[in-house]
Amino acid sequence: MRRAVGSVPLLLMLFFIGHAKETRYSPPGKPKLTSCRSPEKETFTCWWEPGSDGGLPTTYALYYRKENSDAVYECPDYHTAGENSCFFNKNDTSIWVNYNITVVATNALGSNFSDPVDVDVVYIVQPHTPENVTVTVMEDKDGPFLRVSWEPPRKADTRSGWITLIYELRVKLEGEEEWEEHRAGQQKMFNIFSLRSGGMYLVQVRCKPDHGFWSEWSSTTYIKVPDYFPRETSVWILIAVFSAFIFFILTWILNLKSNSVKHCLLPPVPGPKIKGFDKQLLKNGRSEEVFSALVVPGFPPTTSSDCEDLLVEYLEVYTPEEQELILEEGKDLQEGCLKSKGSPSDSDSGRGSCDSHTLLMEKCGEGEGKEEKHQERAQKGKRQQKHQTGWEEGDVSHTREDVLSPDMSEGRVKTWPSVFSPLPQYSSRPLDHQGSLETARQLCLSDSLFPPPSTSSHLSYNAKEGLALGSGQQEFYLGKKQTHPSNPQSQPRWHLQAHSDFNISSMDRKQAASGLQLPGFRSTEYVEVQRVNQEDMVILQPLFSSSCQRDGHLQIGQGEDYSKVKGVDSGNMLLLQREVEVKREEEDGDRYSCDIQDRVTESCYTTSTAASSQVTGKPTSCAGTAMPVQEEMVLAANGYVDQNITSVH
Amino acid sequence: MVWVAVLALVYLDFPIRVGTAAICAHGQECHAPSLADLFDRVIQQSSRVHGISSELHSDYEQYFFPSKNHIGKRKCHTYSILTPADKENAQRLGREELTEVILRLLGAWGDPLSQLHRSMTQDQNQDFNHYSSNKALEMSDMVHELRSGVTKVAEKMKLLGVISNALGYMSSPESLAPSSVSSSYERGDFNSIDHHDLLYCFRRDSNKVKNYLRILKCTTLPELDC
Numbered sequence: 001m002r003r004a005v006g007s008v009p010l011l012l013m014l015f016f017i018g019h020a021k022e023t024r025y026s027p028p029g030k031p032k033l034t035s036c037r038s039p040e041k042e043t044f045t046c047w048w049e050p051g052s053d054g055g056l057p058t059t060y061a062l063y064y065r066k067e068n069s070d071a072v073y074e075c076p077d078y079h080t081a082g083e084n085s086c087f088f089n090k091n092d093t094s095i096w097v098n099y100n101i102t103v104v105a106t107n108a109l110g111s112n113f114s115d116p117v118d119v120d121v122v123y124i125v126q127p128h129t130p131e132n133v134t135v136t137v138m139e140d141k142d143g144p145f146l147r148v149s150w151e152p153p154r155k156a157d158t159r160s161g162w163i164t165l166i167y168e169l170r171v172k173l174e175g176e177e178e179w180e181e182h183r184a185g186q187q188k189m190f191n192i193f194s195l196r197s198g199g200m201y202l203v204q205v206r207c208k209p210d211h212g213f214w215s216e217w218s219s220t221t222y223i224k225v226p227d228y229f230p231r232e233t234s235v236w237i238l239i240a241v242f243s244a245f246i247f248f249i250l251t252w253i254l255n256l257k258s259n260s261v262k263h264c265l266l267p268p269v270p271g272p273k274i275k276g277f278d279k280q281l282l283k284n285g286r287s288e289e290v291f292s293a294l295v296v297p298g299f300p301p302t303t304s305s306d307c308e309d310l311l312v313e314y315l316e317v318y319t320p321e322e323q324e325l326i327l328e329e330g331k332d333l334q335e336g337c338l339k340s341k342g343s344p345s346d347s348d349s350g351r352g353s354c355d356s357h358t359l360l361m362e363k364c365g366e367g368e369g370k371e372e373k374h375q376e377r378a379q380k381g382k383r384q385q386k387h388q389t390g391w392e393e394g395d396v397s398h399t400r401e402d403v404l405s406p407d408m409s410e411g412r413v414k415t416w417p418s419v420f421s422p423l424p425q426y427s428s429r430p431l432d433h434q435g436s437l438e439t440a441r442q443l444c445l446s447d448s449l450f451p452p453p454s455t456s457s458h459l460s461y462n463a464k465e466g467l468a469l470g471s472g473q474q475e476f477y478l479g480k481k482q483t484h485p486s487n488p489q490s491q492p493r494w495h496l497q498a499h500s501d502f503n504i505s506s507m508d509r510k511q512a513a514s515g516l517q518l519p520g521f522r523s524t525e526y527v528e529v530q531r532v533n534q535e536d537m538v539i540l541q542p543l544f545s546s547s548c549q550r551d552g553h554l555q556i557g558q559g560e561d562y563s564k565v566k567g568v569d570s571g572n573m574l575l576l577q578r579e580v581e582v583k584r585e586e587e588d589g590d591r592y593s594c595d596i597q598d599r600v601t602e603s604c605y606t607t608s609t610a611a612s613s614q615v616t617g618k619p620t621s622c623a624g625t626a627m628p629v630q631e632e633m634v635l636a637a638n639g640y641v642d643q644n645i646t647s648v649h
Numbered sequence: 650m651v652w653v654a655v656l657a658l659v660y661l662d663f664p665i666r667v668g669t670a671a672i673c674a675h676g677q678e679c680h681a682p683s684l685a686d687l688f689d690r691v692i693q694q695s696s697r698v699h700g701i702s703s704e705l706h707s708d709y710e711q712y713f714f715p716s717k718n719h720i721g722k723r724k725c726h727t728y729s730i731l732t733p734a735d736k737e738n739a740q741r742l743g744r745e746e747l748t749e750v751i752l753r754l755l756g757a758w759g760d761p762l763s764q765l766h767r768s769m770t771q772d773q774n775q776d777f778n779h780y781s782s783n784k785a786l787e788m789s790d791m792v793h794e795l796r797s798g799v800t801k802v803a804e805k806m807k808l809l810g811v812i813s814n815a816l817g818y819m820s821s822p823e824s825l826a827p828s829s830v831s832s833s834y835e836r837g838d839f840n841s842i843d844h845h846d847l848l849y850c851f852r853r854d855s856n857k858v859k860n861y862l863r864i865l866k867c868t869t870l871p872e873l874d875c
Binding site for chain 1: 696699703723724728732734735736737739740853856857860863864865866867868871874875
């Protein structure tokens with residue numbers, strides 16, 4: 001019994017607890033003010049969002065406080081604006097005054113305050129939509145257009161200037177997705193152009209105060225554009241038809257004259273007419289192969305037995321006319337040069353003097369300088385007339401500069417028939433200015449010693465790197481000056497090209513005396529670059545015909561007719577000194593040493609007057625067997641020899 | 650050389666100061682701007698001033714007080730100037746008084762804006778201030794120009810007989826000196842909260858000026874754009 005009684009309260013409690021769980025009452029949740037808006041800046045409305053009501057009937061109240069006043073007021077009107085709203089009429093609305101608004105939710109169990117919100121009416125203006133939107137189709141000379149007009153929303157008082165509205169409208173064709181929007185500013189009318197004929201357009205307008213929110217879009221206004229024929233389209237059709245017509249006619253004509261047109265537009269490319277020249281090889285881009293293909297095995301003769309013959313074959317520089325002759329020859333021999341260049345693929349460093357290749361190289365150089373040659377020729381003729389002894393500094397320099405300076409800018413000097421310095425790895429040979437092409441030839445040869453690409457490239461420009469005849473010796477300093485200051489001998493490839501005019505002129509000079517002739521004639525002079533000393537001086541040495549042990553080593557002449565470059569003086573003058581007969585006596589198997597020794601023994605020249613150091617440098621190598629004659633020719637800065645001394649043979 | 654330049658400047662400047670009414674190119678017929686033109690200009694100017702002040706205020710709000718609705722117990726120093734707070738009051742005020750209110754407001758803000766600019770430029774440790782001080786300077790200058798513009802409008806209206814000559818404010822433009830609050834401005838010790846409050850107050854006042862000018866224009870010249 002007791003147990004039963006005791007269990008009843010338990011059961012009751014359980015029952016109540018269970019029941020209480022289903023219906024739980026609580027104070028209301030926190031309401032939230034969602035927005036406040038004023039349609040015309042004279043009244044405004046605030047809306048809130050109720051929180052949970054806690055299961056009990058909840059009432060909401062809105063309280064506000066005005067700026068700088070502690071009085072709290074309640075919302076005057078909860079109904080006009082609908083559920084959960086508060087409407088402030090004109091009397092309660094003050095502009096430019098801060099309202100601090102709070103909403104309170106109250107039920108039996110308690111109340112809950114929302115977060116306060118500060119509102120200044122002037123910044124919450126959102127007008128109604130514009131009214132009376134009318135669209136009419138109007139005609140213009142360019143076609144029809146739409147005129148849209150509207151009125152401000154009724155409540156907004158724009159007439160007194162209390163509120164200023166700006167408008168915006170949008171248009172689209174029926175069926176399209178994208179609207180085309182236009183700002184209309186404060187005006188109440190707008191024109192829309194470029195209409196599609198027969199299209200149905202939709203138009204909407206909205207407005208906003210200058211600091212406020214955009215209104216809703218007005219209800220759509222439909223307007224149909226009548227059909228019209230756009231004038232511009234007809235013009236385009238005409239143009240299209242006309243062009244098609246012309247196009248067809250042109251095609252027909254082209255067809256008729258296809259051959260001649262082809263010939264005119266795409267002229268046939270002339271093929272190379274070099275015997276032995278393989279076009280295919282050239283197309284493959286292997287120039288070495290191309291040139292090697294041109295090499296005739298038996299040519300040039302590698303034995304030096306016929307040095308003089310070779311000389312005879314190639315170079316004859318006697319007189320102006322003859323010079324030109326030779327130049328022409330040189331031109332013609334370009335092919336030969338090419339051939340020859342191909343052959344010395346052997347990096348025969350020793351060779352450099354009196355090598356048939358040199359000859360060819362020289363000719364190649366001449367060939368290269370074709371263009372300049374023409375120039376030179378003419379000028380030479382002039383020069384010849386002007387002076388007989390030597391080179392007119394001014395003239396020659398002028399021409400030289402003409403020739404050289406443009407090339408210099410390219411970084412290469414196209415010297416004219418050139419004296420190549422033999423040099424690849426060895427010191428350069430002194431260029432003994434004998435004014436002989438043979439010498440040049442020798443130098444030319446040295447170029448040939450360069451690996452084929454370099455030689456071929458050499459073909460293209462006469463001097464890759466120049467020899468500076470003294471400081472600032474522009475013309476001779478072909479190529480990279482900057483690299484020059486260092487010991488030229490350190491340069492792996494270095495060759496000097498003296499202008500062949502150089503040679504020729506000297507020949508001119510000698511003409512009177514001896515008349516330069518080809519090998520076999522004493523008067524023929526060859527200048528060979530012996531070396532370039534530290535000062536970048538070209539040391540020239542005459543070639544001697546006495547010994548032609550080396551291949552194509554041109555040794556010609558002895559005697560006074562040689563002139564060597566003594567050096568370059570401060571005035572950028574190349575000083576030549578005439579060498580008393582120099583005979584080469586020794587010869588080694590090694591050409592190079594032969595040459596060098598010869599040169600050395602023959603003349604201890606060099607050293608420009610400008611640099612005394614050269615003088616010092618020279619004697620070491622110089623065996624001193626022969627001392628150069630003191631006659632000197634001063635080379636003009638441009639490499640032409642200006643003869644100080646009257647007679648030099 | 651310097652003297653020559655100075656003299657040249659003076660001479661060039663001189664005609665500008667003398668006549669400001671007419672703007673005409675050489676050889677053209679010279680017309681003094683009409684009242685409508687003057688109104689348009691001052692209204693445009695006031696609109697621009699309000700725009701800049703809104704920008705500055707929102708910049709401050711974003712930069713310093715990201716939490717919204719930070720409006721404390723703020724009291725603008727122009728609260729003593731009685732301004733119509735709704736349309737009826739504004740329309741009831743009449744043109745002369747409305748003009749006077751406008752001029753008072755503009756006059757009351759000349760100094761505080763300069764001080765604001767100065768305070769902003771001095772507070773160089775903040776990048777924000779460096780950027781905003783230019784705006785503050787621009788605002789300050791424009792307010793001065795606006796004030797002179799409105800003065801001209803008033804003169805023109807008086808000339809046209811639109812308003813009577815009983816305009817007391819014109820004589821003492823600088824008479825406004827609300828004491829307590831403006832003293833802090835005069836002290837010059839602003840901080841960013843002061844800046845923020847100042848900008849809030851000025852934004853509102855510039856809005857007032859703009860609105861009053863528009864009302865003035867539309868009541869004086871009702872046919873245009875109203």
